[in-house]
Amino acid sequence: MTDDRKAIVPVWTLATGDVRVPALVGDEPMTAERLAELRSVLAVLADEPIATLEVHPLPDKLDRSRGIPLDAASPLAEHLSKLITQSARGSSVAATATAAGEGLYRMVVPAKVAAQLGQGIVRPMASKVAAGGIHGVLVNSTGIAAQATFVPVGKAAAAGAVGGAGATAGVAVAGSAAFTVAAPLVLMAVAMGLSANADHKRQQAIEHITELLEQLHEQKLDDERSELDGCRDAIDKATAVLLDQGKLGVSLGLDSAVHAISKALAAADRRLAKWQSALDKLPDGKAVEIGTLNKSFPGVDDHGGTFRTHLELAALAIALKRRVIVLQAVEHAQIDPGNLFENFARALKADQQRLDKLESSIAGVLERLSALELARTSSLLPLMHIGDVDRLLRAANGLHKLGDGVMVNSPTTDVAIEIARNKDGSVVVFPALPA
Known part of the structure; x- marks a missing residue:
């Protein structure tokens, strides 16, 4: 217009x-x-x-x-x-x-x-x-x-x-x-809009993961990515069947997809707990050496580091799970056609709360990391080499950018x-x- x-x-x-x-x-x-x-x-x-x-x-x-x-x-x-x-x-x-x-x-x-x-x-x-x-x-x-x-x-x-x-x-x-x-x-309309929103986030996560893995050459993480992205086919078919008001069957493979997503979410939970524990152990109000930070957050000072890949894998698992939850809510709502929207909202809310908490907690980790002050690596030399200075500046800049766009408690x-x-x-x- x-x-x-x-x-x-x-x-x-x-x-x-x-x-x-x-x-x-x-x-x-x-x-x-x-x-x-x-x-x-x-x-x-x-x-x-x-x-x-x-x-x-x-x-x-x-x-x-x-x-x-x-x-x-x-x-x-x-x-x-x-x-x-x-x-x-x-x-x-x-x-x-x-x-x-x-x-x-x-x-x-x-x-x-x-x-x-x-x-x-x-x-x-x-x-x-x-x-x-x-x-x-x-x-x-x-x-x-x-x-x-x-x-x-x-x-x-x-x-x-x-x-x-x-x-x-x-x-x-x-x-x-x-x-x-x-x-x-x-x-x-709501179900399709939410499903499309989650799939858009999945696409973004896959693009980021692919870029990061090209730099890492990490087979184990590549396998995680492949297993998660392989769930898309079953989810797409299930979406089509449900929106045509059909019934979900075992042949669609949704059960195996849900299992793979659940495993990825469990891995994200474990990694999150380790990140939170590592941050809690850092001294309050003191600068942290890059080497110390890298032990718990490998590659945090590098755009293509393992830590950032773990973040994107978590984002991918969350996006896929959100699509599955929408499917489950639509199926639940269609079981009782006399009360569509209330059933839909109720089925969505229960499972969404866990995902919201996980996403919010990861955002909290990123906020805490972005607020850290970096210190030079311990050395007997009183002066730093130019290369060390550049690395410190790049790491500090990259760390602070982790908090860009993060909203821990976003308004509805x-x-x-x-x-x-x-x-x-x-x-x-x-x-x-x-x-």
């Missing part, structure tokens, strides 16, 4: 169950700021999670490789198509915005719901400009105009209620506000999921990110 101050964007309010809230939406156009306020109020007042869904023109340049494609027959694409078709009948704004058949749909799930889904799934990017600040940039949204006017789409037939792919939905009305009951659409933000819809009804779901 161009930066057109007169751009009109329809926005749906999607409930995951019957809601009872004051009439807040109405039919009047809203600014982006007003829409953000509305989301906050709905998150506080509504008994059930309420998401908002906007539709923008598809940007000219869109990197679809970062998302997960689904064909037009997939439940998510079908639910979205029903919402578009039925909403267009009762809203000229919705009809105009969706007439082309393609668009960029942006679903925002409130922070209160995001907290239920685990804080580590979608983490804001730390800002280097202000201490404690975060970036709120949404990927692939460079074409979305900030000055658009949002028009609520109300009193439209819904895209599918709490009963599954073939169900029809009602509209939960409170005062003059209408909320489309579309639990499956919200559930599937609204979660945004973008869905590119093609003219044939197929969709690409992009990684979930902070709204």
Whole structure:
């Protein structure tokens, strides 16, 4: 979308169950700021999670490789198509915005719901400009105009209620506000966005590990990487089966994949405990020699060191586990189709807490390391060689950079999921990110 101050964007309010809230939406156009306020109020007042869904023109340049494609027959694409078709009948704004058949749909799930889904799934990017600040940039949204006017789409037939792919939905009305009951659409969009987010982190970890191993020539670590990345095939197949509302079977190989991931997480836990113990033994307020640090954190002063490879292996295991947890939550939610979103959130939260704790603890280690002061290696010589000085400076700089972007207790933000819809009804779901 161009930066057109007169751009009109329809926005749906999607409930995951019957809601009872004051009439807040109405039919009047809203600014982006007003829409953000509305989301906050709905998150506080509504008994059930309420998401908002906007539709923008598809940007000219869109990197679809970062998302997960689904064909037009997939439940998510079908639910979205029903919402578009039925909403267009009762809203000229919705009809105009969706007439082309393609668009960029942006679903925002409130922070209160995001907290239920685990804080580590979608983490804001730390800002280097202000201490404690975060970036709120949404990927692939460079074409979305900030000055658009949002028009609520109300009193439209819904895209599918709490009963599954073939169900029809009602509209939960409170005062003059209408909320489309579309639990499956919200559930599937969130599940796919979180899965794509975890897979994007997996790709990043694999790239980093590959680069590090090329320098290390460490066969044991290479085997760890191969075993973990080999889990992707089973996870991808299981994702496809579940989102087509099928049943997971032993032939998919998900059990062996989960076992490999669990082993990698256990290794990460052991390494974390050793790192924490080593840091606890360091003298408070005193500079630490590089050699001493390298005993517990091998290669910490080197970009391609073993310690950094261990960090990336842990990141890979966490990313893969997050995808598995989403799969398990979707499966659990589909067992009880009458209560989709609550089951989904409950199943996610329990296992996510362990991962959040592991990720937060590793971030804490990096923060402590980045704050250390390095000392020259003990020597009888009163002066240091130029090479030693350069090494000390490089090591100190690299150590301090370990803390860049680390957020031990990141704030929970609204979660945004973008869905590119093609003219044939197929969709690409992009990684979930902070709204």
